[in-house]
Amino acid sequence: MSNGSRSRPPHVQVAIVGFGPAGSVAAALLGARGISTYVVDRLVDVYDKPRAIALDHEIFRLFDNMGIADAVRPHVAPFTASQHFGADGQLIRRIDMVPEPYPLGYVPSMVFTQPPVEEALRAHASGLPAVTVELGTEVVRVEQDADGATLLIRDAEGRDGSIRADWVIACDGASSGVRQQLGIRLDDLVFDEPWLVVDVRVTDAAALARLPQTSAQFCDPARPTTFVIGPGNHRRWEIMLLPDEDRFAMEKPERVWSLLSKWLSPDEAILWRASSYRFHALVAERWRDGRVFLAGDSAHQQPPFIGQGMCQGLRDVSNLVWKLASVIEGKADPSLLDSYGEERAAHVRELTGRIKTIGHVICERDPVAARERDARILAEGGGAPRTITRQEIVPPLRTGVVAGDTPAAGTLFPQPWIRAAEGDRLLDAVAGTGWRLVLDASFAADPAIDAAAKAAGLTIVRISGGDAGGPNAAGPGLAERDGVLARWFAGHGVGAAVVRPDHYVFGTAATAADLLALITTLGRRLARAA
Structure with a gap:
């Protein structure tokens, strides 16, 4: 026990x-x-x-x-791109991931x-x-x-x-x-749809090759369906149930294989799970x-x-x-x-x-409205399927322990690869995961900043300048491999970031005076105990 x-x-x-x-x-x-x-x-x-x-x-x-x-x-395993197909089977958009160099160091x-x-x-x-x-x-x-x-x-x-x-x-x-x-x-955010989730292990190599080679959303008003490529031979279908279908009857193997018949037959895969759910918000x-x-x-x-x-x-x-x-x-x-x-x-x-x-886009059951949806989505891409990233769908923190009046506050702080004699390592492995003050080369050593950071319990992490952390990087500090942080700092017009233990940015600063004020603000927000 x-x-x-x-x-x-x-x-x-x-x-x-x-x-x-x-x-x-x-x-x-x-x-x-x-x-x-x-x-x-x-x-x-x-x-x-x-x-x-x-x-x-x-x-x-x-x-x-x-x-x-x-x-x-x-x-x-990496999540493949998700292709969205419209009412007539045409590609209307793709959801993919941001390209390399990856902002957090992982896929x-x-x-x-x-x-x-x-x-x-x-x-x-x-x-x-x-x-x-x-x-x-x-x-x-x-x-x-x-x-x-x-x-x-x-x-x-x-x-x-x-x-x-x-x-x-x-x-x-x-x-x-x-x-x-x-x-x-x-609190009910008003989403209530019945779906059947089916997981299979595909045992036939020819069947595996015949299946879609990317994940997919089939936005078919007759039966909206999601297809996900899992690790190895694991494949998942999420299938919307229709109003006259009994959710428990639809879980029975014979009904499941009927729904999957356009993709697979029972002799090509092992049914791992079939469970019906009401998708809620x-x-x-x-x-x-x-x-x-x-x-x-x-x-x-x-x-x-x-x-x-x-x-x-x-x-x-x-x-x-x-x-x-x-x-x-x-x-x-x-x-x-x-x-x-x-x-x-x-x-x-x-x-x-x-x-x-x-979900509402995917779950549209009216054929006329579905075709209007497809036309609208294609128009948003200038007449062609556009690609959006999963990362832009997840929002930043907008409230709480963040200095919301500073650039990038509430976003996830990047994690570059850091060059080291023993081999490249990710930033967290080098700098730790507590409260951090990350400075780029624009911030010269300043005893006042060092003292304020120490009093606030911040670990100071200096990133060297030069060619984005390459072999000719100038100045003291950690040399990054791919310029991820250099681009991040430049893009936000700042040179310092105070980062929380969960890797969200508390706040940023472009000058020493602004940084000292930011550290003071942090102390007040934490109401640090004596």
């Missing part, structure tokens, strides 16, 4: 309800900082079939920071196989000394007071127990019992209740049209954990925690709105 021989502690700093991807990443991030963490889940095993299928470079950067990139990489969009990746996340979190995991155990109730929360729990044999925690993170899924107990309502009205925070599917659900469901949940815990750790470690005032829901709710709502717009 528990991991290893560790018994349940009577008190922890953080308790996590749910050991799915969001819960396991939250536990690993906390445990890596030595914060005592207890994780409970009513299920024992990882679900053995794929549900989430997409990752992006922000999430892979998180995995790399955690030290599990090598464990995850065998189960990950920007990826597909993955969830069960082994989730196993790797669990194993990593469970192996940390500060983390205790108890499976096959459910949370019956959470009781709070001013100083913390008590989880009343029950194991598979019906034995009751409890654990005391200073803080609780509820990562217990879309039907979250914790959220329901707290009476937190989900829901966001919690509030993300915190006293000592309890919601994260992942317990806080939001969105349609899957650009594969951001799991990414959103991991953004939640990445955002929350550095703030929670700052408060626990006495580096920030507890008021910092209010920014978690502020930032994540606004981001999720904006991204969900964009996903809904894409």
